[in-house]
Amino acid sequence: MSQAAAQTGWSPRMLRYLEATGLVVPERNASGYRCYAEHELELLRGLAELRRRHDVELDDVAFVVRLRREPELRAAVERWLTGATVPAEGASEADWIAWEQRKHERLLAA
Amino acid sequence: MSQAAAQTGWSPRMLRYLEATGLVVPERNASGYRCYAEHELELLRGLAELRRRHDVELDDVAFVVRLRREPELRAAVERWLTGATVPAEGASEADWIAWEQRKHERLLAA
């Protein structure tokens, strides 16, 4: 790598970490060096953007990957969701804002 | 609550925590006591089962709730997924198993 790849906004250290978690895994050349294709650079930039703009954790993305792989799990989670305490499927934005606000109050008091 | 509600497999402490995170929020009676309806007991049991059997974290469930609320975020994540380094949409189970195995090796070495 890595100074080249670090133009995606990640440190070399984090590129290795992302590889370890399985989120962005580059090919290796004959001597074991990581070779990030344009494909993967895009992924890295996209991942950085998800975190920066939507404040999504790596765990979260990893879980979505898992959901894609385990349809049974996905079904179980969605079944759970249909009964969830959160505002219903077609709830207004105002409902969600109120819900979010109560949640934050409660978290501060925990 | 709580001994009553604790027949869902959660401790009283955790019921309060789950309420704080917004995952299962019971009604309150006039004196502020938590009143878990059958509805919520089901949710609690379902949540316990998701963790026990599928080894899903509370974070993960919370994130799915988030995705349901923020369609823009959901779209962004799904856009990212379509280019992801993980095995493609129609990959065989063997592909996923191999991928998972490599990931664990890498995490141990990180």
Place this chain on the structure above:
DNA sequence: CCAACCTTCACACAACTGTGGTAAGGTTGT
């Protein structure tokens, strides 16, 4: 009025995540 609940608030703690650093060593281009 007293026991047995409930409430909030606070302290504590292990495990994990995300991140940096650094040491010991292989590869490569000049």
Place this chain on the structure above:
DNA sequence: ACAACCTTACCACAGTTGTGTGAAGGTTGG
């Protein structure tokens, strides 16, 4: 052969998550 890369393997550390415990006080049924 030397600088400038890369590799793996460690230690470290702050912040978060999930969980227990315990104090200080309100509610309720006998």
